[in-house]
Amino acid sequence: MAELDTSSGGGKKGGKVRSKKASTRVDLTAMVDLAFLLITFFIMTTTLSKPKAMDVVVPAKDEKVDDQLPVAASRSMTLLLGANDKLEWFIGVPGDTAPETIGYGKDGLRKTLIEKSKEVQASTGKYMVVLIKPSDKANYKNVVDALDEMKITAIQSFAIVDITPAEVALLKRDGNY
């Protein structure tokens, strides 16, 4: 225990002057109170869950066009991110197949991605390429959600691409813009 021997050591023999033996116990309650108060403060102020970082790689801008390999329309899927947390998807070039409006999340985007990815894999024997085209009405969360779904459904090749006016018109037609 935190006690010190304060008896004066054998300085004087047959000591007549004897210092009074005072207890060296200090009441630590107040100190403990203070310590816990500070602990509480630091727990409250530290952010417990550290934010996470989602790595994104975008294609270089000024790359020569002839370096790029064209992707067969049959295995490219386009996602048009529209307003009100809705998106449209179609496979191939716009106009080929009617776009379908779905929502984000488990039953919308994820289900479609898994299904289509399997279909494309089965029919062409190659992986599916997904083009994410956020419109000006889409918000940041939609983009992050879409990228997140790519990771969840393990789609290897995807890209964020600028939307074309024709595709904006599609969104407008379906009331998602």
Place this chain on the structure above:
Amino acid sequence: MPRVKVGRKSTAIDMTAMCDVAFLLLTFFILTAKPRTEDPVPVDVPASSVEQPIPDDNVLLLTVGKGKIFFTVDGTDIRKQTLTQMGDKYNVKFTPGQLQTFSNLQVSGVPMNRMQQFLDLDADKRKAYVQPGIPADTTANNELADWIREARKADVALHNKALRISIKGDSKEEYPTIKKIIGILQNQKANKFSLITSVRSAPKN
């Protein structure tokens, strides 16, 4: 009849061990604590299932909210160097005092023409000052691109490291603002960056 005498015990408990534990925990929390940086605009970070934590140092953070863009870079020396280079570029001469103030500033979102004025304010006035965000017009006045470029140069010059660029955006932020930033980064051949998200438990398939 002999009375049973209950021995009266002292109610004082020995606090030493408790005190030890309390201070041990306190030390731990103080050492691990990283003061939360105040965001100049409320930013509600979207959730994702990514589990990679953001790196501790060498980060250039662009905070986006309400259409405004704010700039944060780690390290007082880099901040100082960046501002000096920005001053050279925009023909603004900063005093050592202003450089010192800037190097202690976590987040900055003031256009260059108002920067000196902003740095000369008192500490609490500066806190109350509503920062207008860094101009990032793609055509005329693209200070953000210069900030990013100068910070990257400064980091290479001082630490010989490449800055990791991250974007911390508000969920409700309209996409065009983000597109603008991505465009700026692409122009600088910074094709790899991170989006900061909070945790959402991974889905069970």
